[in-house]
Amino acid sequence: MNLATMLAARAESGRPIRIGLIGAGKFGTMFLAQLRRTAGMHLVAIADLAPARARANLAACGWPAERYAAGSFAEAWQHGTTFVTDDAPSVLAHDGIEMVVEATGDPAAGIRHCLGAIASGKHIVMVNVEADALAGPLLARRARAAGVIYSLAYGDQPALICEHVDWARTCGFEVVAAGKGTRYRPAFHRSTPDTVWENFGLTPEKAARGGMNPKMFNSFIDGSKSGIEMTAVCNATGLTPQPNGLAFPPASCTDLARVCKPAARGGTLTHKGTVEVVSSLNRDGTPVANDLQMGTYVVVEAGHPYVRHCAEEYRMLPDDSFEHMALYRPIHMIGLEIGISVASIALRGEPTGAPNGFRADVVATAKRPLAAGEVLDGEGGYCVWGRQMPADRSLALGCLPLGLAHRVTLKNPIAEGQVVRWRDVAIDESDPGVRIRREMEAVFARPDALPA
Incomplete structure (x- = not known):
């Protein structure tokens, strides 16, 4: 627990982590909001298809104009400011950048940018989980061969779930299931950008006020994003998907250990060591009390009577047998947390989750x-x-x-x-x-x- 101390040392020595950001949309802007207040990090450049929009987002999240007024890479490097451009290849190739954060959300663009970063000897934080689901195992393999680090983005749910799994295994637990929450009903698989706000529980006016893209948000509702994210988790952790994919059972935070265990033990899963996404809605559309819609979880096995007694004594969110216990995080902070990935890679040489197989x-x-x-x-x-x-x-x-x-x-x-x-x-x-x-x-x- 010393990343902040290590970042402060980098700042004091005049050697901040030098970052290039590709894509200054919602996720990228959330990162920018915290990056300007984080010691030991220097955002050398942003590449976005719409530089004016990127500058507007910088202003919206609190950046003083003088901090992104650089007219060239050289000026940004010399004065510790940020160069804004629409030329992503130039950011990928720049010698002064050691790490790239890819936050476009376009799988083809993400693959292209990742390969460019690897070719230039730069670490890559892949916010673009769509690209990771499409080709992440091969991209991570190429990064390792080139001596650079490929990482999932902390703050997004896949990396947080990977952290849960690592925590469980480090504590000696066998993982029964891991995953996240969402808003789901079977009919949502037919959801389109025309019906998304009703299914999401938002009015069109609130969605417009938040600048929400209906096609992007529809991927959360129709089950696509859950499939993408749980695919990233399986490929990074060794957990294996259920034969028919995700079932989205309704479950509250306190019912995770009862629901997310194998059917042979009274749960809903096909096997142990898998992923599942739980719904915040019952099948009739009524809300689940104490839901996990924005959170992540892991369910583990006790494995011994002594541990089962501990689960009972310390109220470790067990099932009725006390053989299964749950740990959950009620929320994720998305781009506000991505600095953990940046610091972990640069200071510890460790990704915050990375694919190691195609499962x-x-x-x-x-x-x-x-x-x-x-x-x-x-x-x-x-x-x-x-x-x-x-x-x-x-x-x-x-x-x-x-x-x-x-x-x-x-x-x-x-x-x-x-x-x-x-x-x-x-x-x-x-x-x-x-x-x-x-x-x-x-x-x-x-x-x-x-x-x-």
Whole structure:
């Protein structure tokens, strides 16, 4: 617990962590709000497709104008200020930057930026969990080969869940389940940007006031984001997905150990050592009391009568048998916490979660009957949602990853609830995102590529 002390030492020695940020949207701006107040960090540059918007977001989160008035990299470097540009490759290549935070949310762009950072010898914090779900295992492998660190972003739920799992194993517990909460009903799989605010429990006016993007927020409601994030967790922790993906059982914070355990022991899971997302809504739409909608959790086994007695004595949120115990965090602070990743990498040489195998995938699944000739519109859109699936099954079926189900034309009709396969769409095999995904599938299909 000494990252702040180590950051202060870097500041005092005049050697702050030199950072480049790609993407100054909501997540990036939340990071900026805390970065300006964190000793030992210097944001050398921001790359955003709309530099004027990036400057407006800097102002909105409290940055004085003189701190981002630099007209060049050299000026930013010399005066400790920040250069704002729309030229992401120049940020990736700049010698004065040691770490890149990728926060665009676009899987193709995220892969491109990650590869550029690795080629330039820079560590990468991958806020872009969409890119991680699409090709993270291969990207992390390339980073390790290049001697740099690839990391999930602390503050986002996958990294926090990875921390729960690491805590449990370090304490000698066997992990039964880990995951997060969300707002879910089965009908939400058909949600579109036109129905998202009703399903989200927000008025259109409140959504507009918050500048919320309906397509992005729809990915939270239709189940896609949950599939993406739990895929990242499986690939980073060794937990394995359930055969049919996430079931989204309703559960309160105090019921986690009763619900998130194998069905053979009275719970809802198919097996031990898996992931699950719990719903803050009952199936009839009524709210779950004391819900975990914004939080994360882990359920562990006691493993011995003495530990079961401890679980009872100290009220460790056990199930009725005291064999299963839960630990949860009620909230996550998203981009406000990403400084933990930056500091952990630069000062300890440790990622805050990173994929080490290809165990899970998130595949495009039809929201409604789809006709040949329709053009898919990707995550959070009108056509498909992302279902989590074991990676070996996804490969065997030839499923189309959700991250590539954007601006591609269907060759075959797809029934509602059915997965889309590579053979069902017209794919440009020269597309960089397609090429890197194909490479990952080829690499990790080999038995020797999987973790022991």
